[in-house]
Amino acid sequence: MTELISDGLFLPALILAALGFVVPRLFALVLPEGVKPLMLNAFLSTVLLIILSALFFVALYLWQGAPLEEITATGRTTAVVVFGQLGLAAAIIWAPIMLLSVAGLPRKWVKETW
Secondary structure, three states: OHHHHHHOOHHHHHHHHHHHHHHHHHHHHHOOOOHHHHHHHHHHHHHHHHHHHHHHHHHHHHHOOOOHHHHOOOOHHHHHHHHHHHHHHOHHHHHHHHHHHHHHHHHHOOOOOO
């Protein structure tokens, strides 16, 4: 099971893809209906998914046995930038799914029309 989570690519990609689908749906529960809130949802989802992806990569490093001191050995700012870049690079997995999830939200609108 450990190999599927950290060594393999399938389960991490599946987790990132699932986050890409779920995060906009959760924001849609809080935000009102309308085009401007839909664009806000896309922006907030993008920012949160970059952060969650970066934290996911930190968790994978820790899962592999890298001590936190070693991860932050070059400085915390450098570590945040590096893992932020990894989170942004992971957008190749979660961004298309997030966009499809956001695009599907107007179908469930009750008060506003697209």
